[in-house]
Amino acid sequence: MTGLRLAAVLLAVFAASFALAQGDPRRSGYREMGPALQKMQDDDAANPAMLFVQAGAAAWAEKAAAGKSCADCHGDATASMKGVAARYPAFSAEAGKPIDLEGRINLCRTTHQQAEALAPESDGLLALSAYVALQSRGQPIAPPDDARLSNLRAEGAELYKRRQGQLNLSCANCHDDHAGRKLAGATIPQGHPTGYPIYRLEWQALGSLKRRLRNCVIGMRAEPWSYDAADYLALESFLMQRAKGMAMDAPGVRP
Amino acid sequence: MANVLVNAPKTAKKGEIVEIKALIMHVMETGYRPGTNGRIIPRNIIGDFTATWNGREIFRMKMSPAIAANPFVSFAAIASESGTIAFRWSGDEGFVAEHQVSITVT
Secondary structure, eight states, X not given: OHHHHHHHHHHHHHHHHHXXXXXXXXXXXXXXXXXXXXXXXXXXXXXXXXXXXXXXXXXXXXOOTTSOOHHHHHOOHHHHTTTTTTTOSEEETTTTEEEOHHHHHHHHHHHTSOOOOOOTTOHHHHHHHHHHHHTTTXXXXXXXXXXXXXXXXXXHHHHHHOOBTTTTBOHHHHHTTSTTSEETTEEOOOOOOOSOSEEETTTTEEEOHHHHHHHHHHHTTOOOOOTTOHHHHHHHHHHHHHTTTOBOOOSOEEO | OOXXXXXXXXXXXXXXXXXXXXXXXXXXXXXXXXXTTSSBOOOBOEEEEEEEETTEEEEEEEOOTTSOSSOEEEEEEEOOSSEEEEEEEEEGGGEEEEEEEEEEEO
């Protein structure tokens, strides 16, 4: 009897210390990758996303139609853009609605630079967002404490749990219920947007969080939304809130 | 000018083995894939990559359609003398990219 009780106490102590040692149960996609891919991401000479960062740095200094470059207003990105990517999506008073980082870049282009908006997933937009996102490397994800975003986040949370497509799956079915397990040969990550834009080896290209979400939606055999759909913004806002405090590792490499 | 990232040490001791890494932005289109219109997208790859140290060839590589986009090449060389390491990529559709770095050998 005492033996059993002792075992129960020991088990409880073990469980508690295990939970403590685990700390935050959230894991970024980086931690689910093998050491070879982690090394590829960590080495700026091997991470192919750094090619886009280099192009982004050049675009940062390039003067647009109105004779203004990003640098003319924002100065040195390594200082002015630190932590910025970790805050988006945010509510923009200028636009009168919530926007994500790509939306912010394009808003700057159309208003301050009087240039054309960059197309979604275009190399130009990806390069600039990769350059800006790099400045937040290591910074904790810090979604703004803004009541104007709460509706959007709630919408995103609902969307995350909503079953859709011919396979009748929700995001939560994989990324909450089965995270860490295998889908075919690949480990299912928890789906925290810490590294976007990512260089995905399967794409052989850099891609935004929207592209990643589209991929999942197509995988569920649902109809993907168009790039300007508000659904992405809702999901992005929810996911950033869900990953609050996790360190950014953009631009990431993912399988 | 093509988008190139080369990483090589700026200084080395004579006789030291140095690691040189070269990354270049390129689609490496295989020539086997149909485009959205159903027609085959013509092959567009980098065919040759060479590195020279003060004009002397130290590394040469022939690339094939099976190599992924934005090819990354890493190789080692023995630091013999100070000077310039020059890289050259050439391929389909008249593609040529060149880049150089300087290295001081003591």
